[in-house]
Amino acid sequence: MHFTDSHAHIYSEQFKPDRDEALRRAFDAGVTTIVMPNIDHTSVDVMLETEANYPDRCFAMMGLHPCSVNQDFQRELYQIEDWLSKRPFAAVGECGLDLYWDKTFLDQQKEALRVQIELAKQYNLPIVLHTRDAFQETADLIEAGQDGTLRGVxxxxxxxxxxxxxxxKLGFKLGIGGVATFKNGGADKFLPGLSLDDLLLETDCPYLAPAPHRGKRNEPSYLxxxxxxxxxxxxKTEAEVAEATTRNAQALFKL
Incomplete structure (x- = not known):
């Protein structure tokens, strides 16, 4: 079986001591492809270095995380636009809205998302959405920007x-991660009845490790x-899930 981790911060500082070993464990577990979301200008260099060290295995996105949006967010967006004009990326992201931690910059978060929606359409890239406590607000902005070409997860x-x-119905996939394994994670409410064609697998490592590793550092080998x-x-069988979600990721990100 081959798996694709569609959302992994494997470049994170938490993997600095053993990134190569963590990636080797992932490959040994059948996780042969890893898509890496960007956070802001501080994460670009190490993310691209990881991609360069593992070509055809690790693929970078380019975007601005909503928790990095503040009064200087336009400067960050200029850098993202510059990077997108320089070289290929797998997606625009991760971006979106986060109303869990702080609503101070909600208006700026919305404007940053609108800009990144337009960048995704301009460069014909999927967009990867972070929607913590903000699904409706994010979906409203996606709906407003949907011209038939916008796609993502x-x-x-x-x-x-x-x-x-x-x-x-907006034309997006659902990224399913470690929360689905939690006793009260809610996956048993929405997953049954869905088609595998609509799903991607992700770890969001180093965050949200699945059971039985909950509370520990997450890594792609747990996918x-x-x-x-x-x-x-x-x-379904595990093999069916692996095949379908890998196929979906390859098509969405054009890997």
């Missing part, structure tokens, strides 16, 4: 069946645990 999806249906949970809830 609602990363770390753990919403309601109605939200899942709306995201899919099969998420696949097994998805398989159980959908009445």
């Amino acid at each position: 609602f990363h770390c999806f753990s919403g309601t069946p109605e939200e899942a249906d709306r995201a899919i 099969p645990l998420i696949a097994l949970r998805v398989a159980t809830l959908l009445g």
Whole structure:
């Protein structure tokens, strides 16, 4: 079986002591492709270095995380636009809205997302959405910007069946991560009945490690645990989940 981790911060400082070993564990577990979301200008260099060290395995996105949006967000966006004009990326992201930590810069977060929606359309790239406590607001902006070409994924999806249906109708995939393995993660409410064609697998490492590793550092080698949970809830085999979600990721990100 081959898996694609569609959202992994493997370049994170938390992997500095053992990044190569963590990647080797991932490859040994069948996770042969890893897509890396950007955060802001501080994460670009190490992310691109990781991509260069693992060509055809690790692929970089370019975007501005909503938690990095502040009064200087336009300066960050200029740098993102500059990078997108220089070289290929797998996607625009991660970007979106985060109302969990702080709503101080909500207006700026919305404007940053609007700009990145337009960049995704300009460069014909998928957009990877972070929507913590902000699904409706994010979906509204996607709907407003949808011209028939906009595509992407609602990363770390753990919403309601109605939200899942709306995201899919907008032409987006759902990124399923470690939360799906949590006892009260809610995946049993929205996943049954969905098609594998609408799903991607992700770890969001080093965050949100799946059971039985919850609370520890997450890593891409844990992705099969998420696949097994998805398989159980959908009445599929793990191999079917691996094949479909890898196919979906390859098509979406044009890997």
